[in-house]
Amino acid sequence: MPSWLGLYYDEPIELVRGTGRRVVDGEGREYLDFFGGLLATMVGHDVQEITEAIREQAGRLLHSSTLYLIRSQIELAERIARHSRIPDAKVFFVNSGTEAVETALLLATQRRGSNQVLAMRGAYHGRSFGTVAATGIRGWSATSLSPLNVTYVHNGYRYRSPFGGLDDAAFTAACADELRTIIETSTAGDVACMLAEPVQGAGGFATPPPGFFTAMKEVLDEYGIPLVSDEVQSGWGRTGRAFFAMHAFDVTPDAITFAKGLGNGVAIGGVVAGPELMDCLTANSISTAGGNPLATAAGIATLDYIRDHDLQRNADEIGRRLAGGLRAIAADRPLIGEVRGMGLMIGVELVVPGTREPAPGAAVRVMEEARERGLLIGRCGLYGNVLRIVPPMTVTAEETDEALGVLREALAAAEKEVAR
Structure with missing residues (x-):
């Protein structure tokens, strides 16, 4: 190893x-x-309803690829699209959080014709070439080489922030003003997206004030910059306040990445976005294992269990x-x-x-x-x-x-x- x-x-x-x-x-x-396989074992170990769904699907068919219709993939996509609150949402399934964020970056940079990305200090988005480039933690940044031009903005972490002594409203306003200044001075315009974890995971669970993302989204909207919410760790109701954590801040993002807990330990990930973003690719694309029958059966059973309990x-x-x-x-x-x-x-x-x-x-x-x-x-x-x-x-x-x-x-x- x-x-x-x-x-x-x-x-x-x-x-x-x-x-x-x-x-x-x-x-x-x-x-x-109290670690849950790095947040992936979301509803616990040996949950019979999920285990039986996996066993039943394994007894029928393990794999077919996205070149064929997969009923459980379509059913799961429909449910995630509804929960996303994104109008006319579409879903593309992959195998991990890293691959989900990589896909979102591909879509955003293609749609805007730009490799400029805003990310948050203290962010962790994965271990691939593009996601490492967007990661804002030195300890997880394996290389300075990058396919992206990344500019980092405030993440809402108050404990060590120069704005930390301000009240919620003043702190949020200062962060939004800083975002506007960074867009005006540190980018060349046509920013592809801003990538944000509602509650940062590897960054230490930085949790911004309630109005933080509302104010940040207003600035992004001024410049037509899409917001991609990285919900690999915070999705599916784990925060207790919304199915997707960004909704707890009264914000509907332009795209959401997800993974980890959806399969309760079975590898699955994906992106949900509106058609303008999701359908922007002009080349062919498939996924050999993304959205496979076993993983999507586990995903449906997991969401059922979360709802029913x-x-x-x-x-x-x-x-x-x-x-x-x-x-x-x-x-x-x-x-x-x-x-x-x-x-x-x-x-x-x-x-x-x-x-x-x-x-x-x-x-x-x-x-x-x-x-x-x-x-x-x-x-x-x-x-x-x-x-x-x-x-x-x-x-x-x-x-x-x-x-x-x-x-x-x-x-x-x-x-x-x-x-x-």
């Missing part, structure tokens, strides 16, 4: 089976999973419980600089106590301490100092309280290590 393929923990673990929100490693030890409401209610519990812990733990997020996308930024200096070593230590106590979480942020807490949308109040107890102990133990 390549040297740059990182693994969590000093002694990496192999997960061999799971049920609900619990997983078991190769040595038989059980963990409460009202999981968006659960994400909102349990998310508030989890965030509230973490803020209560933060009151006694100077290691915590900020708790932020929406629904079941929560970040805990760790700092050197008494400062705002990032504490990535403490984040590593908290993860190790949590694992020793039977809890799996992730890590992210510009400096690797943000705990990523993203349980499946089926998580219960009891499991949330259990995780909070573990995190309280893990943070206390890590704080002692930092103080040495």
